[in-house]
Amino acid sequence: MTQPQTRTQRLERQLGDWMRARLPHVVAELVMFTLKQGWAALFGALLLVGIILSSQIWQADWPLARYDALLIYAVALQVMFLLTGLETWEEARVILLFHATGTAMEIFKVNAGSWSYPEPALFKLWDVPMFSGFMYASVGSYMARVIRLFQMRFAPYPPLWITYVLAGAIYINFFAHHFVADIRLVLFAATVVVFARTRVWFQIAQQRHWMPLPLAAFFSSFALWIAENVGTRTKTWLYSGQTAGELVSFAKLGSWYLLLYVSFVTVTIVARDALAQKGETT
Numbered sequence: 564m565t566q567p568q569t570r571t572q573r574l575e576r577q578l579g580d581w582m583r584a585r586l587p588h589v590v591a592e593l594v595m596f597t598l599k600q601g602w603a604a605l606f607g608a609l610l611l612v613g614i615i616l617s618s619q620i621w622q623a624d625w626p627l628a629r630y631d632a633l634l635i636y637a638v639a640l641q642v643m644f645l646l647t648g649l650e651t652w653e654e655a656r657v658i659l660l661f662h663a664t665g666t667a668m669e670i671f672k673v674n675a676g677s678w679s680y681p682e683p684a685l686f687k688l689w690d691v692p693m694f695s696g697f698m699y700a701s702v703g704s705y706m707a708r709v710i711r712l713f714q715m716r717f718a719p720y721p722p723l724w725i726t727y728v729l730a731g732a733i734y735i736n737f738f739a740h741h742f743v744a745d746i747r748l749v750l751f752a753a754t755v756v757v758f759a760r761t762r763v764w765f766q767i768a769q770q771r772h773w774m775p776l777p778l779a780a781f782f783s784s785f786a787l788w789i790a791e792n793v794g795t796r797t798k799t800w801l802y803s804g805q806t807a808g809e810l811v812s813f814a815k816l817g818s819w820y821l822l823l824y825v826s827f828v829t830v831t832i833v834a835r836d837a838l839a840q841k842g843e844t845t
Contacts, residue, residue, distance in 0.1 A: 592767050604701075630684035654704070664825075671738055678801060718764060737821075
């Protein structure tokens with residue numbers, strides 16, 4: 564039985580029909596893909612807008628610290644997303660897990676000297692401003708929303724226990740490499756081996772497309788690397804040894820590539836229906 568279309572799906576269909584009537588098919592599909600990606604990344608995009616605007620207008624003598632204002636802004640965004648239905652409560656619970664694991668990593672990394680938050684704030688925990696957890700939450704928000712908006716399926720998907728072990732090893736290595744050998748090269752190889760056959764199937768209007776999952780992870784990590792540069796250019800955070808105006812090291816792109824697998828496996832907790840043991844052909 565055909566499921567009734569949501570208001571978003573109806574709007575997308577109407578917009579797609581309008582563009583296909585005026586643009587070449589390939590161009591129309593590309594425009595729709597870009598618009599849906601932007602819509603899925605709305606939380607992160609709005610958070611970046613807040614970071615950029617606050618860096619331009621904030622004054623040191625204002626009674627409210629910029630980091631605390633960003634915390635209030637991020638909480639307001641999250642509330643708005645829930646009240647408007649842009650995120651479901653089930654998705655929000657997983658995003659809260661992103662917030663917790665991201666904040667834990669921030670506390671460890673900041674105190675290990677990997678990066679710092681140079682501005683003062685009332686709501687700081689071990690030198691980490693509390694708004695920082697929402698930056699990780701924005702990644703979870705994007706993943707949960709992009710899977711839903713594109714009606715994604717991941718097939719053939721490897722056994723769940725293998726993905727949990729891989730995600731756990733990646734997360735632990737972010738801490739452990741400060742004390743023992745860094746095994747990220749092994750983990751890079753493991754992501755390709757485990758997910759080499761997995762295709763990300765997604766829908767634009769009535770057309771189904773696919774992309775290898777490791778390639779999708781690389782493209783997503785590049786977008787996050789750009790966002791990292793926005794953060795450092797606005798001096799919201801600074802990496803150890805990074806000079807003013809210098810691009811964030813490409814090594815951070817690799818870090819995000821690995822962290823995205825942790826994020827993705829976490830999101831599968833609420834997106835289990837998108838996983839298929841056998842490959843799709845249509």
